[in-house]
Amino acid sequence: xxxxxxxxxxxTLLNDKREITENVKNAIQDAKKAGVKIVITTGRPxxxxxxxxxxxxxxxxxxxxxxxxxxxxxxxxTGEEFIREPLSxxxxxxxxxxxxRIAVHMHAITSSGIYTANxxxxxxxxxxxxLVNMPLxxxxxxxxxxxxxxxxxxxxxxxxxxxxxxxxxxxxYEKYTIVKSAPFYLEILNKKASKGxxxxxxxxxxxxxxxxxxxxxxxxxxxxxxxVVGNPVVxxxxxxxxxxxxxxxxxxxxxxxxxxxxxxxxxxxx
Numbered sequence: 001x002x003x004x005x006x007x008x009x010x011x012t013l014l015n016d017k018r019e020i021t022e023n024v025k026n027a028i029q030d031a032k033k034a035g036v037k038i039v040i041t042t043g044r045p046x047x048x049x050x051x052x053x054x055x056x057x058x059x060x061x062x063x064x065x066x067x068x069x070x071x072x073x074x075x076x077x078t079g080e081e082f083i084r085e086p087l088s089x090x091x092x093x094x095x096x097x098x099x100x101r102i103a104v105h106m107h108a109i110t111s112s113g114i115y116t117a118n119x120x121x122x123x124x125x126x127x128x129x130x131l132v133n134m135p136l137x138x139x140x141x142x143x144x145x146x147x148x149x150x151x152x153x154x155x156x157x158x159x160x161x162x163x164x165x166x167x168x169x170x171x172x173y174e175k176y177t178i179v180k181s182a183p184f185y186l187e188i189l190n191k192k193a194s195k196g197x198x199x200x201x202x203x204x205x206x207x208x209x210x211x212x213x214x215x216x217x218x219x220x221x222x223x224x225x226x227x228v229v230g231n232p233v234v235x236x237x238x239x240x241x242x243x244x245x246x247x248x249x250x251x252x253x254x255x256x257x258x259x260x261x262x263x264x265x266x267x268x269x270x
Contacts, residue, residue, distance in 0.1 A: 002230075030262070
């Protein structure tokens with residue numbers, strides 16, 4: 001029996017209109033009533049998922065959320081942190097310096113705000129601020145030295161970002177967890193932070209076995225959790241490379257794929 005389901009948001013939980021359908025809401029509620037832990041697992045910070053948690057009735061005692069692509073695991077009712085893997089001051093300085101070397105926009109995110117040292121603030125920093133409902137601040141790199149950042153992001157037009165990524169040294173990938181979550185987003189985290197590590201840590205805390213875990217995702221930043229759970233599920237609209245990891249392929253995000261996966265493989269409705 002599956003006892004924990006980790007669910008990605010964009011391209012998975014949400015349809016292309018950025019909505020959670022009634023069928024998906026109902027399936028999640030049915031699973032929760034059956035005692036299954038439903039864990040929203042996202043690159044967003046907590047302020048960026050509160051509306052979703054409210055819609056899904058996942059703000060009660062015993063509900064958890066994985067944020068910042070695994071750098072934080074929090075109780076949704078109190079915000080209490082169970083796992084926290086931030087970047088160090090030295091990490092920030094290295095990542096910020098590297099952004100200037102490879103000529104790409106950058107911002108860094110604390111638990112309460114988004115900070116950029118780019119005088120010409122990138123459009124995707126503004127986009128992220130609206131998307132996750134967090135304030136955006138300009139500071140020089142020196143002024144940001146004492147802040148604790150949970151993750152940093154290289155953000156730019158896809159062709160500019162791809163060109164910048166090609167300039168990154170192999171050692172950079174060995175030192176940090178790096179995931180491309182959108183054509184214009186490259187996320188950089190503490191090496192210990194990943195969706196996969198967070199899901200496994202939470203399952204262990206709750207006494208849930210690997211074979212009792214499921215993850216549902218669609219993109220490269222879901223890879224780590226799909227690789228470690230007992231039951232990896234990929235959306236029909238998912239990245240072809242990510243589909244190779246799947247035990248099950250569910251319907252697309254526009255066809256209530258999360259609902260189909262929960263009803264078929266968790267609740268085992270015929």
